[in-house]
Amino acid sequence: MRRSNRRKSSRPQRIPAASLQSLPQSPPRRWETKHSEGKPRRRRCRPGAQALIEIRKYQKSTELLIQETPFARLVRGLHGFYRGVPFLWQSMAIMALQEGAEAFLVRLFGDAQHCCGRAKRVTLFAKDIRLAQGIRGMREGLG
Numbered sequence: 001m002r003r004s005n006r007r008k009s010s011r012p013q014r015i016p017a018a019s020l021q022s023l024p025q026s027p028p029r030r031w032e033t034k035h036s037e038g039k040p041r042r043r044r045c046r047p048g049a050q051a052l053i054e055i056r057k058y059q060k061s062t063e064l065l066i067q068e069t070p071f072a073r074l075v076r077g078l079h080g081f082y083r084g085v086p087f088l089w090q091s092m093a094i095m096a097l098q099e100g101a102e103a104f105l106v107r108l109f110g111d112a113q114h115c116c117g118r119a120k121r122v123t124l125f126a127k128d129i130r131l132a133q134g135i136r137g138m139r140e141g142l143g
Contacts, residue, residue, distance in 0.1 A: 064098055071098050
């Protein structure tokens with residue numbers, strides 16, 4: 001065997017840029033993956049974690065959850081449907097109705113959630129809401 005007379009240098013050899021483009025690139029790491037727009041992907045939460053975050057957020061806040069203008073349109077439309085005569089509403093009256101309606105719905109959904117828990121389920125079904133209404137004595141005249 002013949003030995004080479006050339007000494008090996010400790011410096012790595014330079015690769016031309018043209019040959020670098022033809023080399024296969026390693027796949028991006030999981031945290032480096034990007035959408036087609038070039039933005040990094042958002043981290044995904046575990047199932048149910050986002051719902052708990054939203055529940056805590058809305059429990060801390062005091063603002064109304066239903067938008068004011070659609071609710072006002074609904075109230076005026078229902079009043080016009082049942083009374084037939086035009087009627088002017090004060091904004092404070094509609095706000096009072098909205099606060100009462102939201103308090104009613106929050107309590108109803110809370111009771112329905114208790115019914116859901118008693119059935120050893122996590123998902124709220126329509127039958128839980130009907131059961132909560134029946135316990136409250138509200139089922140007369142409702143579908």
